[in-house]
Amino acid sequence: MPNPAPLPPYYLQQADCSRHTIFPGVDIFTAAGENLMISIVELQPNSVVEPHSHPHEQMGILLEGEFTFTIGGHTKKITPGEIWRIPSNVVHSVVNGPKFSKAIDVFCPVREDYR
Amino acid sequence: MPNPAPLPPYYLQQADCSRHTIFPGVDIFTAAGENLMISIVELQPNSVVEPHSHPHEQMGILLEGEFTFTIGGHTKKITPGEIWRIPSNVVHSVVNGPKFSKAIDVFCPVREDYR
Numbered sequence: 001m002p003n004p005a006p007l008p009p010y011y012l013q014q015a016d017c018s019r020h021t022i023f024p025g026v027d028i029f030t031a032a033g034e035n036l037m038i039s040i041v042e043l044q045p046n047s048v049v050e051p052h053s054h055p056h057e058q059m060g061i062l063l064e065g066e067f068t069f070t071i072g073g074h075t076k077k078i079t080p081g082e083i084w085r086i087p088s089n090v091v092h093s094v095v096n097g098p099k100f101s102k103a104i105d106v107f108c109p110v111r112e113d114y115r
Numbered sequence: 116m117p118n119p120a121p122l123p124p125y126y127l128q129q130a131d132c133s134r135h136t137i138f139p140g141v142d143i144f145t146a147a148g149e150n151l152m153i154s155i156v157e158l159q160p161n162s163v164v165e166p167h168s169h170p171h172e173q174m175g176i177l178l179e180g181e182f183t184f185t186i187g188g189h190t191k192k193i194t195p196g197e198i199w200r201i202p203s204n205v206v207h208s209v210v211n212g213p214k215f216s217k218a219i220d221v222f223c224p225v226r227e228d229y230r
Binding site: 012082106 | 124125126127128129132146148149150151153155172173174175176178184186187189191193196197198199200201202203219221222223
């Protein structure tokens with residue numbers, strides 16, 4: 001009889017997260033729950049998240065730096081503390097500014113490609 | 116014929132969020148999507164989030180300050196950048212340290228009581 005699945009750890013450091021380079025100069029560090037995923041996003045100066053979409057709902061907040069977000073054709077310069085809200089399947093992209101930026105993104109459901 | 120529901124705004128400031136004082140000295144600023152909710156949590160020195168649970172899955176990250184989290188009976192001092200992951204219905208509580216702390220919490224599904 002198989003053992004039950006191990007309880008996921010309650011506490012994690014960024015170093016415990018899964019790291020993916022999703023675009024040149026754009027690294028993410030992800031932690032998955034059951035239906036939620038948190039992603040710490042680090043963007044090198046002038047890096048670009050190309051336009052894309054996914055069925056997963058996405059929200060996020062900028063912690064550090066400054067970048068330009070485009071969601072569903074609406075473009076806005078984002079400064080720390082600002083929140084974005086991307087409904088399922090809406091095309092979005094980011095152009096980072098001349099400094100390093102750091103953001104938190106969250107997804108529902110879990111992005112299997114980012115585990 | 117009713118108009119279609121307005122499109123939720125893609126971009127928000129903390130000042131656009133709903134504010135709730137959930138425990139003495141603990142204020143949250145929330146933004147809801149369809150299945151996701153982001154909450155900016157501000158904890159005054161030595162404030163306490165009493166033990167509680169909810170069916171909503173919760174994850175979060177500490178941005179500033181230091182506090183002690185207890186999740187499912189496991190207690191840990193949390194410093195900035197650390198992530199927590201609280202499965203559905205697991206009891207959790209927080210005791211803030213002697214400084215102001217700021218965190219991000221995310222919930223799935225949306226907490227109707229925090230809209």
